[in-house]
Amino acid sequence: MNDIKSALCIALLLLISACSHDKESVETPKVSYHKQASDLRRDGAPADEYIAMQQKAVQELREGRSKENPVSVLSQMGYFYMRTSDYVKAAEYLQEAADISAANKEKDGHGDAFLFGNLATLYHRFGLYDKAMEANMKAIEIARETRPTLLCDLYRMRATLSKDMPADSTFYYFQKAINVTGEIEEDQDYKSKLIHSVVLDRACHIIEKHERYPDSIDRQIEVVENLIKNNRTKEYITTEKFILGYGYWLKGQKDRGIALMEKAMMEYKEQKWTESVYWGSEILMKIYAQDKNYERMAQLYPRYKEMADSVAGAEKLNAAIAADIRYRASTKERENQMLDLELTVARQKFIIMSVLTLLAVAAVAASIIYAVRRNRLHRRKRLELTRYIEELQNSHQELNSRIETLVDEINTEKVENAASQLSPSLLKSDEEGKFRRLFETLYPNFIPSLKEKSSKLTANDEVLCMLIYMRQTNEEIAKCLGITRMSVNTARYRIRTRLGLTKETDLDEFICAIRGG
Helix, strand or coil: CHHHHHHHHHHHHHHHHHHHHHHHHHHCCCCCHHHHHHHHHHCCCCHHHHHHHHHHHHHHHHCCCCCCCHHHHHHHHHHHHHHCCCHHHHHHHHHHHHHHHHHCCCCCHHHHHHHHHHHHHHHHHCCCHHHHHHHHHHHHHHHHHHCHHHHHHHHHHHHHHCCCCCHHHHHHHHHHHHHHHHHCCCCHHHHHHHHHHHHHHHHHHHHHCCCCCHHHHHHHHHHHHHHHHHCCCCCCHHHHHHHHHHHHHHCCCHHHHHHHHHHHHHHHHHHCCHHHHHHHHHHHHHHHHHCCCHHHHHHHHHHHHHHHHHHHHHHHHHHHHHHHHHHHHHHHHHHHHHHHHHHHHHHHHHHHHHHHHHHHHHCHHHHHHHHHHHHHHHHHHHHHHHHHHHHHHHHHHHHHHHHHHHHHHHHCCHHHHHHHHHCCCCCCHHHHHHHHHHHHHHCCCHHHHHHHHCCCCCHHHHHHHHHHHCCCCHHHHHHHHCCCHHHHHHHHHHHHHHHCCCCCCCHHHHHHCCCCC
């Protein structure tokens, strides 16, 4: 009897414990993988960690167990891969999110605005500037209707997209981004973070483009110092360190500035921000060269060269991805045209059937003949549509095959050959001399005429002017000299200044008008 009582007591205790455990699990809501990944990234965790967490969110979504919006989950995955410069995977996830967004009648304001904001960044990275501006404007329109709190980030992004445009446009959107934060009342911490990000981006822009704003450097150094002092998260601290160090160096505090930039570079490497590493390495190489610090320059050069080769290979891959994006856009447009055609045919069918019904009352024979002709017409149109679809499919398969071949080449030893072919030839003194001799043979009067315009031009400026005179595009010049497109724009701006050209004077037209023969 005692054994039975003991067993009943144990069973009762286990039941109470289980109920208590169930109650506790119900009362403690689980933070989704999607949210955890976002928090990890915001807190400065390594990219591997928050990408792995987001992969769990994607897996949950694919298995039908996620309560998160699919567009938000896939968009965030694409955004994370963009941060690590894996644009192939970024494009895949963002395109999948875009397809889901297009199919959903009920839109999620946050998810769709975030999606098109990321697409704008991706398009800008591939040089599709018109599509980038279009996607950014679409994100702004969605946010205005559904999630006004996103407008700050979107206007800040638009200022970043317009950095190659006049300064007025850039600062207009930076200010607009700050202005819209005035509408945020319920979450002051979130509002502070938004303003922080805008002020940091604006400071980075002014310090990086210091030649345009020489009188603003002291103020921006003070701004970044205050940002670091008041920063309560790790989200922006690495970029703050690097740009502050650059500002110190520009103002003559060279040792202090370089130490801060080198510390930030180590953090970029730990976080695997490939493009940030390349961007920082490029600035440090120039600084070491100007300070004649050849020892550190030699230490950094192998890593910089490796990054430059990697970026060159990535540029080739990005060109293939951009071509695929253009193809997808044109395919979508054609699909829409085909849908319009099908609707037109359906409407025509309805009209024809109505007419046939009326004619049947008057003349059965005439309606039969008309029906036969109508069927032939539809068969012919269906055959034409079928052939058209087959042509589209074959074309898409052919493009996919070319892209796969290109990716295979990039992943094999052929990258080394491609990188060597893309290496700057004019940076070598013997090749530059050969180029100058050949150019002067063809256009003997060009350099003397150019020097008459300004005596301040350097040898590098002269080479760039020669390439412009030969009607090379900015992309071709960048490849020829082994520099980025942004560096070409900076060099062009420097030449305009030294030539004393007004804003209304086109640099290309001015140089091409110089007498060369």
